[in-house]
Amino acid sequence: MSTITTNNITKRFGKTTAVDQLSFDVYPGEIFGLLGPNGAGKTTCIRMILDIFQPDSGEISVLGGPMTDEKKNRIGYLPEERGLYQDIPLQRCLTFLATLKGMPEKTVGPKLTHYLKQFDLYDVRDKKVKELSKGMQQKAQLISTLVHDPDLIIIDEPFTALDPVNTEMVKDLLKEKRDEGKAIVMSTHQMNQVEALCDRILLIDHGHQVLYGTLKEIQDEFASRDILVTPRSPLPFAIDGVMEIRELNGRYLLALSEGTEPHQVLKTLINQGTEMTAFEVAIPPLNQIFIQVVRKQAREQHD
Amino acid sequence: MTKILQIIKYEYTRHVFEKRFLFSLLSLPGLLLGMGLLVFLISIIMVNTSPIGYVDRAAVLVDPQPLEGEGTLFAPQIEFVSYPDEEAARAALDQEIIQAYYIIPETYPESLEVKLVFHELPESAYQSQFNQFVRQNMGMFDDLDPLVQERLQDTSVITVSSLDRTRQMVEGDWLMMSLPFIAGVIFIIVVLSSGGYLLQAVVEEKENRTMEIVITSVTPNQLMTGKIIGNIGVGLTQLLVWLVFGWIALLVGGQFWPFLQDFSLPADYSLVMVLVLIPSFVMIAAFMAAIGSTMTEMQEAQQISGLFSLLVTIPFYVIMPIMENPNGTLARVLTFFPFSTPITILTRMGFTTIPIGELALSITILVAFACFAIWFAGRAFHMGMLRYGKKLTLKELFGKRVQV
Numbered sequence: 001m002s003t004i005t006t007n008n009i010t011k012r013f014g015k016t017t018a019v020d021q022l023s024f025d026v027y028p029g030e031i032f033g034l035l036g037p038n039g040a041g042k043t044t045c046i047r048m049i050l051d052i053f054q055p056d057s058g059e060i061s062v063l064g065g066p067m068t069d070e071k072k073n074r075i076g077y078l079p080e081e082r083g084l085y086q087d088i089p090l091q092r093c094l095t096f097l098a099t100l101k102g103m104p105e106k107t108v109g110p111k112l113t114h115y116l117k118q119f120d121l122y123d124v125r126d127k128k129v130k131e132l133s134k135g136m137q138q139k140a141q142l143i144s145t146l147v148h149d150p151d152l153i154i155i156d157e158p159f160t161a162l163d164p165v166n167t168e169m170v171k172d173l174l175k176e177k178r179d180e181g182k183a184i185v186m187s188t189h190q191m192n193q194v195e196a197l198c199d200r201i202l203l204i205d206h207g208h209q210v211l212y213g214t215l216k217e218i219q220d221e222f223a224s225r226d227i228l229v230t231p232r233s234p235l236p237f238a239i240d241g242v243m244e245i246r247e248l249n250g251r252y253l254l255a256l257s258e259g260t261e262p263h264q265v266l267k268t269l270i271n272q273g274t275e276m277t278a279f280e281v282a283i284p285p286l287n288q289i290f291i292q293v294v295r296k297q298a299r300e301q302h303d
Numbered sequence: 304m305t306k307i308l309q310i311i312k313y314e315y316t317r318h319v320f321e322k323r324f325l326f327s328l329l330s331l332p333g334l335l336l337g338m339g340l341l342v343f344l345i346s347i348i349m350v351n352t353s354p355i356g357y358v359d360r361a362a363v364l365v366d367p368q369p370l371e372g373e374g375t376l377f378a379p380q381i382e383f384v385s386y387p388d389e390e391a392a393r394a395a396l397d398q399e400i401i402q403a404y405y406i407i408p409e410t411y412p413e414s415l416e417v418k419l420v421f422h423e424l425p426e427s428a429y430q431s432q433f434n435q436f437v438r439q440n441m442g443m444f445d446d447l448d449p450l451v452q453e454r455l456q457d458t459s460v461i462t463v464s465s466l467d468r469t470r471q472m473v474e475g476d477w478l479m480m481s482l483p484f485i486a487g488v489i490f491i492i493v494v495l496s497s498g499g500y501l502l503q504a505v506v507e508e509k510e511n512r513t514m515e516i517v518i519t520s521v522t523p524n525q526l527m528t529g530k531i532i533g534n535i536g537v538g539l540t541q542l543l544v545w546l547v548f549g550w551i552a553l554l555v556g557g558q559f560w561p562f563l564q565d566f567s568l569p570a571d572y573s574l575v576m577v578l579v580l581i582p583s584f585v586m587i588a589a590f591m592a593a594i595g596s597t598m599t600e601m602q603e604a605q606q607i608s609g610l611f612s613l614l615v616t617i618p619f620y621v622i623m624p625i626m627e628n629p630n631g632t633l634a635r636v637l638t639f640f641p642f643s644t645p646i647t648i649l650t651r652m653g654f655t656t657i658p659i660g661e662l663a664l665s666i667t668i669l670v671a672f673a674c675f676a677i678w679f680a681g682r683a684f685h686m687g688m689l690r691y692g693k694k695l696t697l698k699e700l701f702g703k704r705v706q707v
Contacts, residue, residue, distance in 0.1 A: 050519045069522070077519045083512025088317060099309045100520035144516065 001064065002027050003152050003183035004049055009058030011044050011207075018044040020207035021058070026183050028151070031174060033198035033215075034187040037294050041207040042187050043080055046154055049185075050077060063152060073102035076150035080157055080187070082141050086130035090121065093129055094144050101148040108147070115143040118169075134161045142170060146177070153177060153184045159193055171197060191287040203290065205297045215286070222289045225256040226282035227265060232275040240268050253282060306521045310529025311536065318500050318537045327496065328541055332548040339552075346377045354382040355429060356392045356404035361411040367440040370432060375559070378428030383436050389420075396420065405433060482568075483653035486576065487619065487646040489545060494584055494645075495612055497538025498591035499605075504530055505595025505684070506604045523685055527677075531588045538584065572652055578666050582673040583645045587611060589676035596680070596687035614642035618650055629655035638665045641672040 004026040011019040019041040026032045036042050048055050051067035063071045085093045091112065098108045116122040119139040124132060132140065138161040145155060158174075159167050174197060178184055188194060194201060194215075201218065203211035211218050229235070229252045235245060241260030246253045254265065262281055269276065318324045357364075367385065374380035384401060386392035392404040403421035411417065417437075419430070508514045517526060591608055598604035618625060618637055625634045629651045637647040638657070644665050651657050 052515075052518060072520055075519065077516060079512070079515040081512040081515055083508075083514070083516065085317075085513055086507075086511050096309065096313050097516060097520070100306055100517065102306075 002061070003063060004185070005059075005061040006045075006049070007059040007061075009045075009048060009055040009060060011041075011048060011053070011055050017207050019048070019055070019204075022204065022207065022209055023058075024202050024209070024212060026152075026185055028183045029178055029181045030199040031178050031184040031186055031197045033194045033201035034185055034204070035189075035191075035194065035201055035290065036204040036210075040204045042204065043156070044207075045204070046077075046079075046156065046185070046187065049154065050075065070102075073148065074151045076101075076145040076148065076153045076155075078141055078145040078153075078155040078158055082138065082160075084129045084137060084140060084144070087128060089126050090129055090132065090140055091116070091125040094140060094147065097144045098147050101150075103148050111147050111149075112143070115147055118173075119143055119166075135163060135166065138162055139166060146173070151182055153182055154187075155184070156187045157189070158186065159188065159190055167193075191285065191290055195286050201286075203293060205294055206301065208297075210293050210297060211289075218289065219283045219286070222284045222292070224282060224284065225258075225260075227254040227256065227262050228252070228278070228280050228282045229254060229269070229276055230278035232277055233273070235269075235274060236272050239265060239272075241265055251278075307525050307529045307532075310521070310526060311533040314500075314504060314530050314533025315536045315540075318534070319540055324537070328544055331492070332545060332552075335552075350377055350379070351402050351423075351425070352379055352381055353399070353402040354384045355425060355433060356384045356386050356395055356401040357407060357433070358386050358389050358392050358404065359407045360409050361407050363407060363411055364437065364440045367436070370436055370439065374432070375428065377559075378426050378432070381429055381432060383433060393420070396422065402429075407437070482572075483646075483650040484622075486649045489542065490580060490583070490645055490649070491612070491615055493538045493542045493545075494580075494587050494615070496541065497534050497584065498587040498611070499608065500537050501530055501534040501588050502591040502595045502604055502608055503601065504534065505592050506598060506601045509595070509687075510601065524681065527592060527681060527684055531585065531592065531677075535584050535588055572649075575648060575652060575662065579645045579648055579669065582666070582669045583641075586641060586669065586673035586676045587615070589673065589680040593676070593680040593683040596684040611642070615646065617643045618646040622650065625650055626654055630657075635661070639668055641669050644669050 002025040004024075006025075007023050008021045009019055009023070010017065010021055022041075022045060034042050034045065047053055049060060049062060051062075051072075060066075063074055084090075085096070088096075094112055094116075095105065095108050098112065099105055103111075113122065116125055119142070121132075121136060121139055121143070124136065129137060129140065142155075142158065145153060153174075155174075158170060162170060171193070174184055174186070178199075186194070186198065198215055200214050201211065202209065213221075228248075230250065231252065235252055239245070239254065241257050241264055242254045243257045244255040246255075256262070256265065266279055269279075364385075367383070369382065370380055372380055384395075386395065386404065389404075389406060392401070392406075395401045396404055402423070403419055403425045406418040406420065408414070408416070408418065419425075508517065521529075590611060594604050594607050598607065617640075621633060621637070624631065625637070625647065628634065634647060634651055637643040638651065638661065640647075648657065648662070648665065
């Protein structure tokens with residue numbers, strides 16, 4: 001059973017349609033990428049899922065039905081607009097937010113201590129939030145999203161302000177949560193993180209669905225007939241079935257002619273005595289797909 | 304319910320256990336205590352215990368005996384010294400042996416008038432002591448019945464009483480007379496400060512972007528209910544602490560000023576105070592929350608909220624007409640205007656008996672307005688809670704469609 005199901009949801013603000021006939025599902029045990037350019041309708045979509053406001057039409061099912069007070073306790077949300085109470089100590093702030101998620105005050109302590117230690121914030125737990133660095137506040141916000149062990153985690157740009165070490169830690173934590181069977185919706189513009197984490201993605205633009213499926217399906221859909229080779233010896237000037245050879249930072253992109261398969265090229269190169277450390281089918285980076293799709297959408301809108 | 308309690312607890316403790324709150328809590332009693340001590344010290348230092356002389360030309364004082372008792376701390380019993388003529392008295396005054404002297408003229412039995420000569424006017428308490436001294440030692444009343452003599456010794460005290468005898472004011476009971484002002488000022492401070500806390504709480508939550516997290520945990524109604532009750536609790540704590548300070552002040556002050564011992568708050572006054580103050584609290588708090596929801600910056604919100612201070616204090620600007628004619632049109636109109644209801648009613652009650660129907664109607668209007676304020680705050684909050692950096696317009700607030 002899906003954790004989130006939206007069925008043709010539409011939301012308008014005045015004359016602007018923020019979300020238009022959007023349908024998608026998010027399942028337990030997956031990290032779902034909700035992607036789109038600025039103003040695409042991602043935040044509106046998330047706010048409708050969270051019942052902050054209602055769709056004008058369409059239906060949303062969260063954790064098996066309409067939103068209830070009890071279900072709010074099973075959701076962890078890291079909004080795009082970050083915020084914590086600034087004038088109170090960190091531990092008190094996080095404890096209060098956890099109790100609003102239905103955690104009894106007595107049970108907050110041990111879990112919070114665990115997360116504070118994991119995020120390296122234990123020593124600053126008595127400092128006022130405003131005295132913490134931006135990165136520390138970001139980590140604190142992540143703790144507030146996760147401390148009540150939610151079944152559905154919705155995170156908007158979770159890696160902003162995090163250094164590489166903490167980014168890796170958060171990525172590992174998200175994978176851990178996914179493996180525990182939690183459903184995670186991640187909205188980000190960092191396509192490398194989407195590639196590293198997401199099982200499925202939904203790309204929206206102007207409130208419309210543009211791409212929807214597993215990462216592999218989408219990348220396959222946009223895959224060109226190119227091969228990436230990292231040779232240890234010089235490549236031959238001409239290779240059968242290869243139309244063009246381009247150098248890319250010590251690697252070579254081989255554009256295959258119609259009817260040529262990658263294994264045929266590999267065989268040719270080996271036969272020609274070329275030594276290689278890598279031979280792979282060139283999968284278009286998600287970033288490239290994103291730009292390509294959004295530009296296409298913009299052209300169509302313009303036309 | 305648990306979540307509302309959590310919000311109440313959070314809102315309450317975040318203010319009450321702050322140094323800032325403790326400071327504001329103690330500043331008013333501290334200021335009053337400081338002023339009181341200053342007045343006390345000045346009074347003690349300035350008190351003049353020199354005798355007062357008199358020249359009895361009418362020879363009404365027969366074998367005058369000094370007054371019994373010790374007087375008060377600020378006006379101890381002083382000695383009254385007889386002089387044979389005005390020259391002698393004048394010389395004693397100039398040599399500062401006495402602080403003043405009375406001349407009781409020959410015509411005194413008919414006119415009952417005396418003349419007081421001084422460089423600095425003696426305390427009124429000393430003048431009263433002299434009156435008592437004269438009454439005590441006048442031989443002309445010796446033939447009268449002792450009960451009549453005793454009655455004559457006592458001065459007249461005028462007590463103004465309402466027709467239904469529920470309210471009365473004794474001449475010189477300045478504490479009872481000033482009660483409406485004291486109650487009004489305390490009301491303004493408490494209501495506006497707790498409203499201010501609420502305003503601050505809502506605006507801060509928008510400013511620091513905590514709102515979006517909170518409203519995915521609780522409903523806007525739960526959030527607003529918790530905030531309003533929590534912040535009203537802060538105001539009531541302030542009020543309670545001040546009342547305790549006031550009570551202690553009455554107990555301590557009663558040791559020096561006996562009239563303070565007799566002070567008691569009339570039951571009807573207390574009841575009306577509660578009936579008026581609670582809806583006023585809610586109304587102001589809800590409007591403050593509405594302002595907080597529509598504004599984006601604290602400074603801006605505080606400026607708008609200043610308007611409420613003006614509205615609430617309207618009765619103070621027209622206090623004289625209200626006191627002179629507590630049942631006049633102006634007083635009545637202000638009684639029915641929700642913002643000015645509390646202070647107008649408290650002031651009027653100090654000087655008149657307000658008809659029950661009038662009280663009931665004004666409280667009903669106040670409660671209705673408080674309900675409207677809550678509805679309005681809920682709407683403003685719902686529309687403005689996620690507006691970052693953009694104010695809500697009145698058109699949007701009263702428009703048909705709610706847009707976030």
